[in-house]
Amino acid sequence: MFGKSRKLIVVLLSVMVLSLVLAACGGNKENNEGSSNTAATESASPSPEATETAAAPTEQKLTDGLGNEVTIPANPQKIIASYLEDYLVALGVKPVAQWSVPNGIQDYLQTDLKDIPTISYDLPFEAVTSFTPDLLILGANSTVEGGKYEQYSKIAPTFVLGDEVNSDWRKALLKIGEVLQKKNQAQKVLDDYEAKAADAKTKLQAAIPDQSVAALWLVANKFYVVSDKLSSGAVLYNDLGLKVPNVVKEISASGTGSWNEISLEKLADLDADHLILINSDKSTGSEALKDPIWQSIPAVKNGHMYEYEAASSWLYYGPVASSQMIDNVLKDIAK
Amino acid sequence: MKETSMKMSLAEQQRRHRSIIVISFLFIGIIVAFLISMNTGVIRMSPLDVLKTLFGFGTTQQHLVLFDFRLPRIIISILIGMGLAVSGAVLQALTRNALADPGIIGINSGAGMVILLFVAFYATPAAAPVYLLPILAWAGGGIAALLVFIISYRKHKGLSSNRLVLNGVAISSGFSAVTILVSLRINPEQYQFVSTWIAGSIWSKDWNYVIALLPFIVILLPFVYYKSQTINVLNLGPPMATGLGAAVAKQQIWLLAAAVGLASSCVAVSGSIGFVGLIAPHLARRLVGQRYQTLLPATALVGGLLVLVADTLARWILQPAEIPTGIVVAVIGAPYFLYLMFRTKG
Numbered sequence: 001m002f003g004k005s006r007k008l009i010v011v012l013l014s015v016m017v018l019s020l021v022l023a024a025c026g027g028n029k030e031n032n033e034g035s036s037n038t039a040a041t042e043s044a045s046p047s048p049e050a051t052e053t054a055a056a057p058t059e060q061k062l063t064d065g066l067g068n069e070v071t072i073p074a075n076p077q078k079i080i081a082s083y084l085e086d087y088l089v090a091l092g093v094k095p096v097a098q099w100s101v102p103n104g105i106q107d108y109l110q111t112d113l114k115d116i117p118t119i120s121y122d123l124p125f126e127a128v129t130s131f132t133p134d135l136l137i138l139g140a141n142s143t144v145e146g147g148k149y150e151q152y153s154k155i156a157p158t159f160v161l162g163d164e165v166n167s168d169w170r171k172a173l174l175k176i177g178e179v180l181q182k183k184n185q186a187q188k189v190l191d192d193y194e195a196k197a198a199d200a201k202t203k204l205q206a207a208i209p210d211q212s213v214a215a216l217w218l219v220a221n222k223f224y225v226v227s228d229k230l231s232s233g234a235v236l237y238n239d240l241g242l243k244v245p246n247v248v249k250e251i252s253a254s255g256t257g258s259w260n261e262i263s264l265e266k267l268a269d270l271d272a273d274h275l276i277l278i279n280s281d282k283s284t285g286s287e288a289l290k291d292p293i294w295q296s297i298p299a300v301k302n303g304h305m306y307e308y309e310a311a312s313s314w315l316y317y318g319p320v321a322s323s324q325m326i327d328n329v330l331k332d333i334a335k
Numbered sequence: 336m337k338e339t340s341m342k343m344s345l346a347e348q349q350r351r352h353r354s355i356i357v358i359s360f361l362f363i364g365i366i367v368a369f370l371i372s373m374n375t376g377v378i379r380m381s382p383l384d385v386l387k388t389l390f391g392f393g394t395t396q397q398h399l400v401l402f403d404f405r406l407p408r409i410i411i412s413i414l415i416g417m418g419l420a421v422s423g424a425v426l427q428a429l430t431r432n433a434l435a436d437p438g439i440i441g442i443n444s445g446a447g448m449v450i451l452l453f454v455a456f457y458a459t460p461a462a463a464p465v466y467l468l469p470i471l472a473w474a475g476g477g478i479a480a481l482l483v484f485i486i487s488y489r490k491h492k493g494l495s496s497n498r499l500v501l502n503g504v505a506i507s508s509g510f511s512a513v514t515i516l517v518s519l520r521i522n523p524e525q526y527q528f529v530s531t532w533i534a535g536s537i538w539s540k541d542w543n544y545v546i547a548l549l550p551f552i553v554i555l556l557p558f559v560y561y562k563s564q565t566i567n568v569l570n571l572g573p574p575m576a577t578g579l580g581a582a583v584a585k586q587q588i589w590l591l592a593a594a595v596g597l598a599s600s601c602v603a604v605s606g607s608i609g610f611v612g613l614i615a616p617h618l619a620r621r622l623v624g625q626r627y628q629t630l631l632p633a634t635a636l637v638g639g640l641l642v643l644v645a646d647t648l649a650r651w652i653l654q655p656a657e658i659p660t661g662i663v664v665a666v667i668g669a670p671y672f673l674y675l676m677f678r679t680k681g
Contacts (some may be wrong), residue, residue: 102653125404126377129396142528147541154403256522 057181065162066141068149072157072179073134079180081137082123084161085109086169086318087176090189096131107311108324129155137176139166169318189319197239200326200334204240207334212243214272214299215314217259219280221288223267224259225251231258232314235322236276240329245272258317264293274333275299280310306332354629357622361636365413368640372409372647376400407542412646412660413639414545414552415601416611420638421559421631422598423612424619425590428570428627430496436612437598440503443607444510445479446472446599451514451529455521469547469603476599482506484591532606534659544604551600555593556635562590563627570627608661610668611638618671641667 057074064070078096081088085098089112099106100118119127123143128136136158138144144152144160152158159179165171170190177186213236215226226233228244229252236242247270251260262270275297279286288294299305308314308328313321373385378400380388388397419437426435437443449471483506487498518526559566565586568576573583598612615638616630623633645663652658 124377126400129400129404130378132396142525145528147543151403151541154399 060181062159062179064159065165066144066149066160068153068158068160070153070157070159072159074181076135076180078131078133079135079137080119080123080128080131080133080156081176082119082121082139082143084137084139084172084176084318085113086316086320087173089113090173090319091177091180091182091185093180093182096133106316108313108316108321123152125151125155128152135159135179137161137179139172169322173319193319193323196323196326197235200330201239201241203330204242204334208274210243211273212245212271213274213276213329213333214245214248214270215276215278216262217278217280217315218286218288219310221281223262223264223288225262227255227258227260228252231317232322232325233258235325236329239322240326245270247271264291267297268293270297270299272299273304275305276314276328276333277305277307278310278312278314279307282309304333350624351629354623354633358629358633358636361622361633361640365636365640365643368643368647369409369413372412372643373401373405375647375651376405403541407545408646409643410545411548411604412643414548415605415608416615416638416640416642417556417635418548418552418597418601418638419608419611420615420619420634420641421556422594422601423638424616424627424631424634425559425566425594426612427616428566429587429590429594430499431570431572432496432500433617434613435500436609437594437602438507438607438609438612439500440483440595441479441506441510442476442595442598442602443609444507444514446476446602447529447533447607448510448514448517449475449478450532451517451521454525454529455517469544472603473599476602477595479506479510480591480595480599531659534606534661548600548604551596555597559590559593559597560628560631562586562593563631566590566627566631567625570625606659606661608642608664610664611641614668614671615641 059074060072062070062072079088079093080097081095082097082099083106085095085106086109088095089109094113095116097119098109098113098116099121101121105118106113117131119131123138133156136152136156138152138158138160141160141163144158149158149160161172161175165175173186173190174183177183177189215232215236217224217226225248226236228237228248233248233252237244247262247266251262251266254260279289281288294300306328312328313324314328370382370385374380374382378396380397380400384393384397385401387393388401393401423436426437426440427433429435430439432439450468453468453471483499483503486502486506487495489495489498518529521529565581568579568581569583569586569590571579576583602608616634618641619630619633619637622637623629642660642664645667646660649658649660649663652663
């Protein structure tokens with residue numbers, strides 16, 4: 001009896017400590033300038049180069065990805081488009097608040113989103129209300145489940161892209177362009193990107209013909225490899241036409257996520273000529289990189305390993321992120 | 336002889352007096368917590384603003400925040416606390432086990448499993464009708480409890496409390512095992528949804544859910560209270576209760592059904608909030624004693640107060656982010672539970 005209750009106490013204690021630790025490490029990133037007044041002055045009006053809107057924009061009615069009919073104001077000034085900031089930046093629009101999680105924000109967009117206050121990724125109703133937005137754009141269906149759509153639309157007109165559009169940045173870009181009445185601009189961003197990608201593709205074919213590239217993400221001492229069709233894999237293999245290493249093909253076929261775990265054994269077989277490493281373990285010493293197996297990978301041995309911080313665009317998806325990835329590849333791999 | 340009976344009735348009178356005081360204090364506690372909770376949130380609203388808004392003189396924004404975001408959530412918290420606590424008190428009496436709570440007859444794990452299966456097979460819960468998830472959770476909790484009940488029931492003997500507890504633990508672990516197995520095969524976004532749900536985030540917070548939950552509470556709480564004398568008798572154990580003339584098996588079934596109805600409707604709306612059903616009756620027992628006539632109202636009030644305070648803290652600690660209420664309840668609950676463990680041993 002004594003032993004049993006003691007064990008229980010230990011378990012309970014550890015639960016308590018764990019939950020406290022969790023609560024504590026979530027709490028340090030606070031943004032105190034959430035008052036609506038500062039937010040209002042910070043949200044500059046949409047970019048001046050919006051020449052296409054020569055005819056004064058009018059209010060429009062659109063049907064969103066979930067079938068809701070949304071009345072979108074003619075010239076929304078205070079937009080919240082959480083985790084869709086990439087598109088807004090591409091279209092030259094400044095949101096009134098930006099996506100954040102307890103331990104981070106989208107660092108790669110910060111040159112454009114500097115000084116914009118953050119809002120928690122789960123968009124609590126009151127936090128949203130405090131910015132007095134005039135348009136909400138949401139991505140995945142899951143953001144509005146449980147009757148949340150009704151509540152959000154009481155705060156401001158709410159447009160949900162829906163899973164199908166949200167998972168393809170080209171579609172999402174054009175859709176958001178339509179919502180913000182910047183259709184032509186969105187098309188131009190897309191065309192520019194395709195041109196840039198095509199140009200980079202030719203350069204890469206000249207610089208490293210027929211060589212393969214893999215992208216690995218190191219986090220918490222585990223390696224993940226990007227899928228050959230999703231996320232930054234879509235940029236590398238689809239847009240830039242780089243060769244997919246066999247191991248990556250194999251893992252992508254069995255995995256479902258954008259990034260799938262790769263075991264050390266498989267890592268030893270990694271037949272890529274060039275390796276892109278996104279290192280989220282830098283602050284904790286990147287122990288995994290000292291492993292002899294890692295050291296023995298051909299690309300690492302030959303010095304064809306390019307390391308990027310977790311803050312870089314590689315873990316994200318969108319026109320700006322993809323464009324930055326192309327810049328990285330051109331600069332580091334095809335030098 | 337005469338003297339002792341007089342003494343007893345005097346003690347009894349004192350105890351009743353004390354119970355009334357305790358219950359009034361708890362009631363005042365809820366009102367105070369209610370007022371504080373109305374003033375808590377990302378958007379600053381002074382008590383005066385709240386008052387103005389309540390009487391229709393606030394700005395549109397204040398009106399929206401108070402009536403659409405804060406009030407439904409406060410009311411749901413209180414209702415859930417009451418429902419889970421009373422359900423726990425009833426189950427503790429039926430099983431004559433101080434550690435019983437709604438989780439022990441599989442309600443939480445049953446509801447959790449059904450939610451997970453639904454999310455795993457229909458990838459987009461958002462497209463589903465608003466009420467679907469709560470109804471599914473309700474069904475899952477009910478099925479789990481029914482299973483436990485069927486396995487534990489013996490003709491002529493009624494429900495054996497030990498069997499009920501053991502079967503409950505077995506069925507819960509079985510359902511949790513399935514939940515974990517399936518959760519390994521869903522994508523991260525779905526998993527996040529399910530884990531938030533299981534952590535007990537009060538995620539359905541509009542008036543629709545208040546309306547959906549209210550009938551259960553309004554019907555079942557008075558029903559259980561009406562049965563409080565029976566619960567007192569059942570608490571003595573089946574042989575004694577039979578001796579005192581109670582139709583043990585029949586009463587057990589009614590009360591169990593009420594406890595399951597209360598707990599699964601609460602779990603359906605709130606996700607799995609543990610500990611309330613366990614702690615609230617213990618706290619109340621310490622305050623007003625064993626008699627269910629006073630214990631039940633005290634338990635309901637303690638439960639309501641506990642969840643309301645936990646939810647207010649959940650909204651306040653990490654502003655502007657929110658932590659699941661279930662976790663706050665556990666953080667408050669675990670130390671108290673520890674304290675109980677040490678006390679009982681000493």
